[in-house]
Amino acid sequence: MTSKEVVRLEDVSAHYDGVPVLEGVNLSIYQDDFLGIIGPNGGGKTTLLKVILGLVEPGRGRVSVFGDTPEKGRKYIGYVSQYSLFDRDFPASVWDVVMMGRLGKTGPFRKYSKQDSDATLRALEAMEILDHRDQQIGKLSGGQQQRAFIARALVTEPQLLLLDEPTASVDTPLQTDFYELLERLKQRMAIVLVSHDISTISIYVDKIACLNRELYYHSSKELAAEDLEAAYRCPVEMIAHGVPHRVLKEH
Amino acid sequence: MLEALQYEFMRNALIAGLLAAVTCGIIGCYVIVKRMVFISGGVSHASFGGIGLGYFLGITPIVGALFFTIASALGMGLVTRRAKITEDTAIGILWAMGMAVGIIFIGLTPGYPPDLMSYLFGDILIVPPSDIIMMLILAVIIILVVVLLYKEFLALSFDEEFATVVGLPVERLYFLLLILIAFTVVVLIRVVGIILVIALLTIPAATARRFTHDLKKMMLLSILFGGFFTSAGLWLSFELDLASGATIILVSGVTFLASLFLSRLRLMTGVGRG
Incomplete structure (x- = not known):
């Protein structure tokens, strides 16, 4: 592995x-990874991202x-992040909002530089929302807002992109566009995508991990049926990879 | 109004009102968009402890209020951020404790009790020039800090989590904002009084927000509204011989309600959009 x-x-x-959310998680992410992390709601996916970001202090x-x-x-x-809990007004x-991604580069007591506005312009262009630049953020549709928040993450010029349930507020036809965009981005940075929805993400990502307090991951796209069952605590129907997996609830 | 301005106390009152408009116009916008109305109410009521302390120590009450208000603002910030109790519970407790401290100190001070009404409800007509100088200094500090840290405060108000990730010292910025709120409260105490401060911190900004979605424009509009509210309220109180603080608040509140009503009316008749 180079x-x-x-x-x-x-x-x-x-x-x-006091409630355990993550237990004994071991994980390595490499610079060219496009990793999908799936798992049920409340399985600790968001917490895992926040641990990586230093927003949640791990107990051990x-x-x-x-x-x-x-x-x-x-x-x-x-x-x-998953929810943008900002006030629509x-x-x-x-x-x-997208400019806020440049705060770490500019430093306090200073105005944004030409470089900052150039980066913002490029990110808005890449996300195809340049036309909406002067619109109030809360007035955009869910999908456009999502694009704005990805643009905001991109202007930080990241080497790793963490996306928490990015398609939750995007309509299904737009989702395909969205994954094509990620295909382009993955040339430049590692991407970790978190979702409770196996079927959509498994087509696009290169590797899949499964998280429900414990992490099941073999650095590949193969997921053993036992892993999924252990993670989802229910029988899982596995179909050959490349085709969406499906989780069937026991009736 | 012009003939009223022949009196020095009226000129002082007008200057005090305009300084109040500038500070509450700027800081009120953060109070509104970052939803800090309740903590601001707590900070302003707790400042009564400082007034009491000032009397007790024999220093100018407003100076006592300044230090006490900063301390209680930081205390509330610390408790709401660090302690494992709900934010509004913590604020409610400190709110009442600050006022209780004030009453105790005033009780302990020998001699006649001071004119509490003017601190609780404001009396813009008796603002001494020394207080005006202090208000001016505080207003200048507020403007400077907001100009220097405008983009940081915007990010803090919009999304603290993201601001943390891009490397802003979010907690320190929040405490700094609380100190600026404390400054604003002290400026406003003389004008409308401890109990009515929260109205001037919210109404001009809330009115301005109805007309723009740009924070800078919102601040400017809010200053204009604040200036109109304080001077119109002052003039009305002079003409009709009413309490100045209460008149200013009623003028503000009525204007805000009217702006709500007008935009509903426009919506219903389909002229323009609110």
Whole structure:
């Protein structure tokens, strides 16, 4: 393996108010990975991303991000969170919001530079929402907002992109576009995509992990039926890879 | 109004009102968009503890209020961020404790109790020039900090989590914003009083928000509204011999309600969009 390791989790456990959310998680992410993490709701997917970002302190275990602590290494990460809980009336345009991704590069007491606005322009163009640059962020449709938030993550010039349920607010026809976009982005950065929906992501990602408190991962796209069953706690019907897997509920 | 301005106390009152408009116009926008109305209410009521302390120590009450208000703002920030209790519970407790401290200190101070009404409900007509100088200094500090950290405060208000990830010192910025709120409260105490401060922190900004979706424009509009509210309220209170603080608040509130009503009316008649 010549590819550089960008994130390494060793025996990581995390709790929320005494309830274990992650247990003994080991995970290595490499610089050219396009990794999908699936698992049921409440399985700890968001917590796992927040541990990598240093937003949640693990109770046990070691986390290394770009060879450093998460707090220092996260400047190389672009993050798109699951819910954008912002106020729909918030007085900021799409441009203002995407520009926020440049804050780490500009530093305090200074105005945004030409470089910052160039990067913002490119990201808006890449996400095909340049026409909406002056619109209020809350007035965009769900899919357009999602694009704006990905643009905001891209202007940080990340080497790793973390996406939490990115298609939750996107209509199905738009989702195909969305994955084609990720195909392009993965040439430039590692991507980790988290979703509770196996069928859509498994077509596109190169590797799949399964998370339900414990992580089942073999650094490949193969998932053993036992793993899925262990993770989802229900019988799973496996179909040859390349074709969407399906999870069947027991009646 | 012009003849009223022959009096020095009226000129001072007008200046105090305009300074109040500038500070609450700027900081009120953050209070509204970052949803800090309740914590601001807590900070302003707790400042009563500082007024009491000022009397007790024999220093200018408003100076006592400044330090006490900063301390209680930071205290509320710390408790709401770090302690494992709900934010509004913590604020409710500190809100009442601050006022209780004020009453105790005033009780302990020998001699006649001071004119509490003017601190609780404001009396813009008796603002001494020394207070105006302090209000001016605080207003200048507020403007400077907001100009220097505008983009940081915008990101903090919009999405703290993302701001943390891109490397902003989110907690320190939040505490700084609380200190600016404390400054604003102290500026406003003289104008409308502790109990009515929250109205001037919210109404001009909330009115301005109905007309723009750009934070800078919202701040400018909010300053204009604040200026109109304080000077119109002052003039009305002078003409009709009413309490100045309460008149300013009623002018503000009525204007806000009217703007709500007008935009509904426009919506119903289909002229323009609200």
